[in-house]
């Protein structure tokens with residue numbers, strides 16, 4: 001029995017045109033990710049990681065090639081349908097958190113449910129509380145975002161990405177603004193969520209963070225360089241030991 | 248629909264989160280709306296006041312007087328003064344005129360038991376009180392008999408009474424007008440300021456015969472003949488008739504011009520109506536400018552708000568908001584702010600009118616239509632000036648918006 005494919009791309013390309021200059025950000029990317037996977041995407045700056053993630057997250061459209069998300073042929077969707085897919089299938093986590101300022105943690109987490117038109121989530125407050133509990137912020141529910149530490153803010157953002165029970169969690173350098181110790185905590189949280197069945201795709205620059213995943217895809221100049229499974233996955237304990245050694 | 252309520256809630260939260268900015272936005276609209284209401288109402292108040300004064304003159308009024316022309320900046324009398332002959336002609340022949348009174352105006356020194364004053368003294372007949380529909384506070388008007396016998400009686404206004412008598416009851420007492428003693432037989436009911444700002448209670452009324460014969464030698468002419476038409480519907484008839492009779496009395500031949508003029512109440516109302524109407528429009532226009540400035544303020548602050556909240560908009564789009572959700576949210580924010588400004592502006596405008604009334608005693612009725620204009624304009628301004636920033640917000644590219652520093 002084969003697992004369900006959450007992501008499947010066929011010859012995905014993205015070309016940016018700036019006047020006469022054409023930038024080939026992605027060329028013929030073929031990736032397939034199954035339910036329950038935890039994939040890290042690495043690569044040099046400018047290799048096309050964010051461009052890929054934006055397309056996978058339905059924020060951008062490929063110049064050519066096909067993209068199937070959870071069985072849906074995304075190329076054919078219009079703007080409002082894309083918004084609905086983002087709302088129901090995807091949870092985003094950004095490097096700079098992107099929380100609403102002067103707003104409580106729970107209100108931030110409820111936000112995706114406000115734009116949910118399916119009528120599926122009848123008790124947004126309860127769901128938001130549950131998501132915050134999942135990321136270990138039960139005691140911070142009514143704190144304003146500006147009263148939280150960077151790590152806590154990113155946890156709120158992760159809770160927001162979880163609350164709509166998405167098919168896929170996408171993270172673009174979620175640990176980029178955090179110190180090493182806090183980064184390890186967040187990576188460990190990803191592992192925990194993955195163990196609970198979430199499919200996760202994370203971009204990272206940091207090798208030690210990437211080692212928490214089950215699989216690493218390297219990009220170079222907009223193409224997949226390598227795509228392999230990780231044999232010796234890091235755990236929180238091993239990473240902290242490593243950290244103690246290097247500092 | 249359910250989505251609209253959710254967006255409504257989001258917009259309210261956003262307003263609440265940015266309280267000081269919201270307040271500033273609202274302030275511009277408040278001032279604009281209050282200014283519109285107060286200026287329009289002031290114009291209306293002035294119009295109303297003037298109209299009240301004119302209709303206070305007696306609704307059927309006609310005034311007949313010698314024609315004057317502007318010559319070298321001065322009024323120059325062009326014909327014979329109106330006189331007793333004209334008066335008799337009108338009195339005996341006019342069918343559309345029911346009441347007649349000569350009017351002679353003089354300035355004299357009046358001395359009472361408690362003070363003295365230089366004052367306008369009006370020589371009139373007993374019918375004058377009916378023509379101008381003035382009422383008495385106490386005492387009585389002089390009668391026809393006192394007019395024919397040139398009785399030394401007078402009726403005075405409240406302002407003059409206060410100066411000459413203080414708290415004394417003037418009825419039956421004497422005052423000296425240019426050294427001649429007059430008995431005060433009536434005190435006029437207070438009338439307040441006239442159409443042109445003059446005090447209508449600073450006045451003495453005496454039989455015109457007395458003024459002609461005893462006070463100023465033998466003045467022959469009258470300043471004005473005051474008349475009233477038998478009713479409002481026949482003012483024009485009365486005017487035509489009076490014109491014919493006056494021409495006959497002055498022996499003006501066919502084809503020759505009148506050497507007198509007749510002004511009716513209707514004309515007075517039209518002239519002042521025009522002037523005050525223009526005043527209202529002008530004031531309203533000036534006030535509208537302040538509302539437009541308030542609107543531009545809204546647009547400015549909303550634009551700043553969109554720029555400031557670019558990342559927020561990017562985030563909302565990324566987690567599944569439609570363009571229309573963002574557009575609606577920002578539009579609701581703008582409209583709610585300008586409506587709130589509208590409501591508070593109406594309250595401030597009405598309060599302002601009350602305060603002016605308390606301070607100056609100039610009653611300004613808050614015109615209902617000024618509230619509607621002010622409020623409607625505020626709503627319009629909110630939609631018009633809120634739409635552009637809202638559209639800008641909705642059209643943001645989520646990827647760029649998320650990256651925005």
Ligand SMILES: Nc1ncnc2c1ncn2[C@@H]1O[C@H](COP(=O)(O)OP(=O)(O)OP(=O)(O)O)[C@@H](O)[C@H]1O
Pocket residue numbers: 016017018023024025043044045046047048049050051052
């Ligand atoms: N909107 C755009 N217009 C033009 N070129 C773009 C645009 N967005 C990305 N690019 C180009 O596409 C290429 C890939 O960019 P991308 O942001 O995907 O890189 P990245 O791998 O995420 O880099 P980093 O690790 O620095 O975030 C770069 O050369 C970039 O300059």
Ligand SMILES: [Mg+2]
Pocket residue numbers: 049050051
């Ligand atoms: Mg990037």
